[in-house]
Amino acid sequence: APKGFIAPNVEVKPFSAAFDVVAHELTHGVTASSARLNGYPFSDAGALNEAFSDMFGASTAFFYEPIGTAPLTASYTLGRDLAVPAGALLIRSLSDPRTTRDPDHYTQRIIGGDPHYNSTIASHAFYLAIEGGANRTSGLAVQGVGAANREQIEKAFFRALTVLLPSNATFALTRAATIHAARDLYGAGSNAERAITQAWDAVGVQDRIAPTATMLPNPASSTAAPCGGLQPSWNLGVTVSAGSSNLRFTQWVWDIFNHNGALEEHDTLSPVDFSQFFRSCGPGSTTLLAQTDACSSVCVSFLSGDSRGSTQITFTAVDDAGRTVTFATPRVTLR
Ligand SMILES: [Zn+2]
Incomplete structure (x- = not known):
């Protein structure tokens, strides 16, 4: 220039x-x-x-x-x-x-x-x-x-x-x-x-110990109806991070709350669903190797036609020691 x-x-x-x-x-x-x-x-x-x-x-x-x-x-x-x-x-x-x-x-x-x-x-x-x-x-x-x-x-x-x-x-x-x-x-x-x-x-980088999940805050609302025609909808960036152990997912639960905070949807999803949703980084698998991420860009909207509320996803997995571990994203506001 x-x-x-x-x-x-x-x-x-x-x-x-x-x-x-x-x-x-x-x-x-x-x-x-x-x-x-x-x-x-x-x-x-x-x-x-x-x-x-x-x-x-x-x-x-x-x-x-x-x-x-x-x-x-x-x-x-x-x-x-x-x-x-x-x-x-x-x-x-x-x-x-x-x-x-x-x-x-x-x-x-x-x-x-x-x-x-x-x-x-x-x-x-x-x-x-x-x-x-x-x-x-x-x-x-x-x-x-x-x-x-x-x-x-x-x-x-x-x-x-x-x-x-x-x-x-x-x-x-x-x-x-x-x-x-x-x-x-x-x-x-x-x-x-x-x-x-x-x-x-x-620089503050250590091995990860416990698994964590994040959801990007302030997701952008869209009226372009990418969620099966329902409007408005939100595109969520979700990242699941394994800690010191490999994880084998057993289920994940997606909760959607309406504008009053009442639970509107409670979807229980399978490990196969996980492998299909979480392929924006990594291989798309029912398992997650230690110290790696699985990422997804997912769409959410309200069946009721509500235009604001919040959402949270909770993951359950079994670690290398055979222990069941449960962890969740923050509850993210939709508006
Ligand atoms: Zn570059």
Whole structure:
């Protein structure tokens, strides 16, 4: 875009002007033919997809370009060469994401948010594992492997992406997979394993313990009648996340409350229904592997013709120890 078209006194170049951005886009091709991380906007996997593209976008720049802050040099600020003056727009910092108004800690994640925004939680962990330093939010320090050994962290993350992670991976599973990959490549107790473990600790990503379910708040009301002709209707984004155990679903119950809060519908659904509804991320199955997500975009409307109310879904599953576990989404307002 010519100078002044997008912002005063800023020229935005064709995206091919930034070497790291080109490598970012090509990495999407690698991801699409390996882990196939998907599920935007419901799951972590969409953010991880963007994070891996930024990691290898930067890594490719560090491989081919001299390190620096001038045009056509490598840095941890993605997209700096897209604008004149350099860095005026369209940038993401992996070294200090808060300077580009991106999150540097898992507690700042926006569920259902822009995957580019959420991505810096993971790409900042990648940065910390290489360069070391303290996370600004947690204050936790990381002993990195050092820039001279950046290849160790790049290879561990690349192995996780291309060999270990499924399409419905989470931040928690990416932690486990990158630590596992560092052990595979450099041995248990290696500097790479230590650096990656400390980096995920610093950005607040730990293994998940208990299963959880979320429903995106403030679903958009539609009068386009996608729910079998009933109006209005709402499209709900629902994500089910397994904890430390695999889950085998036995039933799920969908409750719909009218505007007075009275239960209007109470539908008991089967495991097969689950596998058919929950295929917006992951394989669509009656089971869910530990540390992964199952996602769905489902439509809801009121049989009574009500125009507001609320809804909640409760899941029941059996874990690896044979225990029955029950967990539910928040009750989400429809209006
Ligand atoms: Zn991207």
